[in-house]
Amino acid sequence: MTRSFLFTLLLIAAVAATVTAGTIDGKVSSGKSVVYVDTIQGKTFPAPSQQPVMDQKGLMFNPHIMVVQVGTTVEFLNSDSVQHNVFWPSISGNKKLTHNLGTWPKGEKKAFKFDNPGVVSLLCNVHPEMAGYIIVSPTPYFAETDASGNYKIENVPDGKYNVVAWHEGMKQQSKSVDVAGTGKADFTLSK
Ligand SMILES: [Cu+2]
Incomplete structure (x- = not known):
């Protein structure tokens, strides 16, 4: 690596750090x-490679609320000894985006990639009292509040x-x- 090339790399890193510091x-x-920061006109973001796990444990969705960037694949795990189902009637009220992942036993999981931003209300048709949420953010700029x-x-x-x-x-x-x-x-x- 030449010295000028190294310098250029350092400069790029410094500029990038300045741009993303907000x-x-x-x-x-x-x-x-x-x-979360809502859709930014004309901007798309690469799908994250991380695959967070939404667990079903103790007859509850765990975590109760999850926030992910659009394009994220979420793994739905069943950790209970009873069968659980995962479905959502809509995403942010859009019933065309309803989906039923099916019903599966302990230790198995199914993955789903969320390509539409919005609020996914998770339900289980075996246990009507179970409810969870996945908030699909249109940008990578999101956070959960503390208590x-x-x-x-x-x-x-x-x-x-x-x-x-x-x-x-x-x-x-x-x-x-x-x-x-x-x-x-x-x-x-x-x-
Ligand atoms: Cu269930």
């Missing part, structure tokens, strides 16, 4: 929520974005945020 933070009312509602979205390039806050059982809310190094958005959600 954050959006704030607070959402009422407990655990999900906050008191604080969140921080990292690595957001400078720009103007619509930021969405979602909470189970509440009306989701969208706000315009300018990020110049940092951006801030607080949300008060209601039913």
